[in-house]
Amino acid sequence: xxxxxxxxxxxxxxxxxxxxxxxxxxxxxxxxxxxxxxxxxxxxxxxxxxxxxxxxxxxxxxxxxxxxxxxxxxxxxxxxxxxxxxxxxxxxxxxxxxxxxxxxxxxxxxxxxxxxxxxxxxxxxx
Numbered sequence: 685x686x687x688x689x690x691x692x693x694x695x696x697x698x699x700x701x702x703x704x705x706x707x708x709x710x711x712x713x714x715x716x717x718x719x720x721x722x723x724x725x726x727x728x729x730x731x732x733x734x735x736x737x738x739x740x741x742x743x744x745x746x747x748x749x750x751x752x753x754x755x756x757x758x759x760x761x762x763x764x765x766x767x768x769x770x771x772x773x774x775x776x777x778x779x780x781x782x783x784x785x786x787x788x789x790x791x792x793x794x795x796x797x798x799x800x801x802x803x804x805x806x807x808x809x810x
Contacts (some may be wrong), residue, residue, distance in 0.1 A: 695751040704776035720756035735763035
């Protein structure tokens with residue numbers, strides 16, 4: 685029985701996703717296969733190769749134009765690396781996407797990690 689679960693996200697920028705993966709020490713592969721429980725696999729337009737036994741498949745939803753994530757949450761392996769519900773990964777994606785968009789507009793962008801785990805982003809003129 686497959687344990688893969690798909691969760692809708694609003695990830696649209698592969699460059700920002702790649703930067704988030706890099707920051708977590710994870711590799712983003714193109715046209716690959718994600719590993720799941722008991723040798724189950726799922727193909728992905730992209731696959732986030734995790735250090736543990738499972739991976740995350742990233743597939744484009746052509747209707748919405750955003751990428752959805754599918755993974756096997758069994759035994760907490762994925763959660764350890766990217767957070768519950770992909771929280772760490774999505775937080776870093778949002779940070780990198782914000783920085784990319786700010787720089788496109790000629791603005792500087794700094795970030796500060798706060799004690800509670802949140803991140804403060806400061807955007808200003810160059």
